[in-house]
Amino acid sequence: MPIRVLGFDGDDTLWHSESRFEVTQGKFRDLLQRHVRDIDVDRRLAEMEMKNLNVYGYGVKSFTLSMLETAIQLTQGRIPATDLEVILDWGKRMLQEPTELLEGVGETLRTLARKYDLMLITKGDLFDQEGKLARSGLGDLFWGVDVLSEKNVESYQGVFKRRGIEPSKFVMVGNSLRSDVVPAVALGARAIHIPYHVTWQHEQVPESELPREGWVRIASIKELPATLETI
Amino acid sequence: MPIRVLGFDGDDTLWHSESRFEVTQGKFRDLLQRHVRDIDVDRRLAEMEMKNLNVYGYGVKSFTLSMLETAIQLTQGRIPATDLEVILDWGKRMLQEPTELLEGVGETLRTLARKYDLMLITKGDLFDQEGKLARSGLGDLFWGVDVLSEKNVESYQGVFKRRGIEPSKFVMVGNSLRSDVVPAVALGARAIHIPYHVTWQHEQVPESELPREGWVRIASIKELPATLETI
Numbered sequence: 001m002p003i004r005v006l007g008f009d010g011d012d013t014l015w016h017s018e019s020r021f022e023v024t025q026g027k028f029r030d031l032l033q034r035h036v037r038d039i040d041v042d043r044r045l046a047e048m049e050m051k052n053l054n055v056y057g058y059g060v061k062s063f064t065l066s067m068l069e070t071a072i073q074l075t076q077g078r079i080p081a082t083d084l085e086v087i088l089d090w091g092k093r094m095l096q097e098p099t100e101l102l103e104g105v106g107e108t109l110r111t112l113a114r115k116y117d118l119m120l121i122t123k124g125d126l127f128d129q130e131g132k133l134a135r136s137g138l139g140d141l142f143w144g145v146d147v148l149s150e151k152n153v154e155s156y157q158g159v160f161k162r163r164g165i166e167p168s169k170f171v172m173v174g175n176s177l178r179s180d181v182v183p184a185v186a187l188g189a190r191a192i193h194i195p196y197h198v199t200w201q202h203e204q205v206p207e208s209e210l211p212r213e214g215w216v217r218i219a220s221i222k223e224l225p226a227t228l229e230t231i
Numbered sequence: 232m233p234i235r236v237l238g239f240d241g242d243d244t245l246w247h248s249e250s251r252f253e254v255t256q257g258k259f260r261d262l263l264q265r266h267v268r269d270i271d272v273d274r275r276l277a278e279m280e281m282k283n284l285n286v287y288g289y290g291v292k293s294f295t296l297s298m299l300e301t302a303i304q305l306t307q308g309r310i311p312a313t314d315l316e317v318i319l320d321w322g323k324r325m326l327q328e329p330t331e332l333l334e335g336v337g338e339t340l341r342t343l344a345r346k347y348d349l350m351l352i353t354k355g356d357l358f359d360q361e362g363k364l365a366r367s368g369l370g371d372l373f374w375g376v377d378v379l380s381e382k383n384v385e386s387y388q389g390v391f392k393r394r395g396i397e398p399s400k401f402v403m404v405g406n407s408l409r410s411d412v413v414p415a416v417a418l419g420a421r422a423i424h425i426p427y428h429v430t431w432q433h434e435q436v437p438e439s440e441l442p443r444e445g446w447v448r449i450a451s452i453k454e455l456p457a458t459l460e461t462i
Binding site: 052055056057058061062064065068069071072075077078079080081082084085088091092095096125126127128130144147148149162163 | 300356358359
């Protein structure tokens with residue numbers, strides 16, 4: 001079946017994201033370790049993020065709020081407000097950073113846009129994702145943009161219905177097995193997995209739960225045009 | 232031209248929102264006044280929200296982050312972290328409150344859904360707005376739902392294009408002159424303004440900038456079916 005629409009994930013597929021969270025988290029660890037000892041700050045922050053996910057959803061604002069709550073809890077309220085102000089400032093900086101594209105993204109998308117309809121399908125904070133897209137300079141290459149609060153079978157189904165996309169003519173491209181590969185393949189679409197060098201634990205999927213077929217893995221977006229000719 | 236699609240704003244059109252922000256803001260004022268005197272807390276918070284709008288966007292998480300930053304600044308960092316934890320908790324509560332519909336909303340939408348395609352067109356935080364819609368029990372009545380980061384001429388144009396809506400067959404219904412009436416009328420659609428008893432200052436429009444025609448004002452959503460027969 002000929003491919004008509006290519007869906008692209010944004011964070012860590014088109015532009016760097018997780019590595020930036022890691023940088024901030026490193027600063028957070030250093031800051032907290034001035035106040036508390038022998039506490040696994042990373043683990044406690046990860047637990048807080050998971051606990052808050054169904055209240056806050058994904059994104060930098062949610063991450064900032066979870067850092068603040070973790071800092072207050074781990075210090076039993078002893079952390080000075082001026083340190084919390086520093087954390088607030090990290091969040092604002094993350095939200096305003098230039099969008100740093102992964103290698104090869106610009107040329108590859110420009111090539112593919114001549115042959116396919118390109119869609120950006122990301123999850124996270126609407127305002128933040130739209131800002132990143134605007135700063136990426138890629139906006140004009142996309143036929144459609146959908147920011148979803150969660151990427152699962154239901155939300156992909158919503159995209160297909162709203163946009164009149166036949167799953168058999170759609171290929172999803174992204175770095176997350178959980179959000180990009182598994183739900184797309186479950187709906188009869190195909191998927192291409194491009195791993196990023198850091199994966200948020202939340203996005204990992206046990207090998208046994210991966211679909212047997214309908215997807216391939218490539219090392220770089222630069223291999224995408226040739227790969228699409230073969231699937 | 233016969234009407235085919237009705238667009239509804241969510242916050243303060245279908246369900247209560249601004250009054251909840253006001254309740255939290257009242258608690259914030261009381262909390263801050265234990266630490267600082269002779270400061271207009273409401274004005275300072277409003278200024279902070281406006282300053283942060285282009286970094287955070289709209290919504291409860293943005294409001295919470297702005298409360299925290301205001302509290303730290305106004306106390307020059309002297310506020311205890313335990314008070315900031317209280318503010319974090321207010322934000323979480325707001326995000327989890329049941330959706331409280333305005334009077335007449337359920338019956339009116341059920342009546343209108345038999346004759347028109349209904350859309351929800353709100354702005355704000357995607358995750359929060361989807362949660363409110365899910366808790367409202369109205370989800371099945373809508374043919375389409377679009378959460379926008381800003382409601383202006385460009386974003387309404389995007390909705391019309393994506394959904395194949397002719398502006399002349401579309402009526403937007405909402406409590407905000409700035410976000411619901413002015414941009415819809417500018418695109419050749421019609422609008423119905425239903426004022427809410429509290430209006431966020433940011434949403435106000437000087438009378439001189441209002442369109443002369445293309446919109447009407449009604450007092451309650453219950454008048455909507457009859458009004459639609461006359462325009």
